Amino acid sequence: MKKTLCFSILLLLLSTFLAACNSGGGEQSANADGKVEIDFFHRWPNEPRKSFYDDKVKEYMEQNPDVHINVDYVLNDAYKEKVRVLVSSDELPDIFTAWSDSFAKNLVSSERIMPLNEVIQEDEEWSSKIIDSQFGGFTFDETTYGVPFTVDGKAFFYNKAVFEENNIEVPTTYDELLAALDKLQKAGYEQPLVEGLTNTWAISHYLGTIFERVVDPAVLDKDYNEETAEFTDPGYIQGLEMFEELTGYMGDVSTAIDHEAARNMFAAGEVPVLYMQFAEIKMVEEAGDVEFGFFDFPAIEGAAGDPTALTGAPEGWMVSKNAPEETIDFLKFLTSEETAAEFTKTDGQLNAIEGAVTEENVNPASLEAYELITNASSTAPWFDNAVNINVADIFMRGGQSLATGQTTPEEILKEVQQEIANKK
């Protein structure tokens, strides 16, 4: 008797878990009869973008009753992996989001991505609204394979009240930054700077910018190109040493938390400085009520790199070669001025469509950032998108090991050179 009871309890528990799993699945609609189907794949199962795109898809289907759009989505890192798998099969979605540079280049090399030059030339009214400079990361051998949509950049954000309280000026050089962090540490902030180092991309953003600053741009160009990469410049050692130095201010927690946790610490006023993307401004505003400003990653005295280059790359849309022609119309819909303006209003992230970022839909801080992005002398792609993923991975994991004191900059660089030698 007892055993039956026991068993039925087990069964009951099991069924609730199964039910929970079932309801967690995607909301793929069934085949619509006689309609053109477009598979739409994006990477925002989180709000507000999920609802935004759900609404936009609904709106588009109402305007075009003969089109049915299937939406699918998974989050960032999983998205990268899934797209890589899909692009090697015939299952590639018709329209999907993509990062620029090496990420895009890899996808393009599968020869399953539609070149968009003709589409762009045919419809000037639509394409002229997209900021020209942002196409670069999607163009390979003069052929454009993607339409940029969101734009972004990275800068140090600081808590204005804390800086004022401790009489700290906004640092303009790296040494001043260190001095400011020291001062904050003395003022009682155990970790004046914080980062979620479990997210390896966060490390790559740091390293990418540091390398921009310390390594000669010509050398960087050569090393970021897979065919000519060497990574022998002493600047890389210096850069890794600087990163190690910065992790010294991040305390013990950083290696165990993710970037979101770090951002929340900043928003709660626990941590006065955070290296963060402009896209996150709205999230910080919503999570807390600290007054913050931002400054570019400061210049490094005597270093050979570009002291003002901005790290940040656009993200945009790509279309599969086998996509139905209606997909192009949907692409234009997604990148229209109207959609873009609404997008920035809902989400806060800036976009590459002219006239879609105005005082009306963004706050002054974002507008300032927007001007910085569109006017930057040169923009550098995210480091993990700029170099071969095997090389990036060594730097990123190496960064984690540096923060926990398990390795040295020299060892990391040696490993990188070894990797390059293996590939040749």
Add this chain to the structure above:
Amino acid sequence: MKEGARMIARRNRMIPALFILPSLLFLGIFIYIPLVQNFYNSFFDFSVFSPTKEYVGFSAFEQLFADKVVMTAFINNVKYAIISVIFQVAFALVLATILEDKLFRRIAPMLRVIYFIPVMISISVIALLFNFVYNPQMGLLNSFLELIGLGNLTVPWLGNATTSIYAVIAMSQWQSIGFITMLFIVAIQKIPKELYEAANIDGAGKIRQFFSITVPQVKEALFVNMLITITGSMLVFNEPYILTNGGPGTSSMTLSVYMYQQGFFKDNMGYASAVATLIFVVTAIFALIQIKVSGTGKDE
């Protein structure tokens, strides 16, 4: 008459073959063919993007033995196996014996359910849960340590290169011990009661009974569970992948996580196949040793 009997005999011989055909077919398509294909793939260098494969011979295997990360991962797998055998096999057997003891007869069914619940929870949910437990700022573990005055022992469990792999292993133990305990309970229930009664009359204590009756009687189950635990430890993927993704650095990397990252994150499909082959060889060796030592399958 004679002819007919032979026909029936022949048909009878065919029938068992027909019965095993579906499972043979499934095993062939989903296990043996991929296994051979994987071995074949490890001689090529290719990525998921490239339609062509480049033959590289044994170079992936050469790289494998020079790769420091593979060594770290293998050592982590071995740590996983050793700790799992101690907790999941040795400790689970003790637990099962206690649960089957007369003293606990009344509450044993309830305790069995309690120990078994973690087995049914999805590993992602558990990992999420343990992320909170290990959280350096507001985690249960660190808060508890501070509460009992051991605040100096608090570390960011998953963010520290020396503790991360143990933190991952600890979670596995919590999850799997119930399952192995269940298997032992079944085995213990099959032991004839007379043995214990005789031991009681002879004046043997509980501990003596455990070593002289329970352990030898569940020997078969012991070896099977050991096999499950050790091969499971060599293949472990979910726990480290979700909790730490092998980090910080490569400190909590296991062979499966490394294989996955090589294949799907860094697009070295050939090298990933070589790692997979290594995992197969290692688990096969362990399984063979254990089967040889235990003599499983033969009735005593």
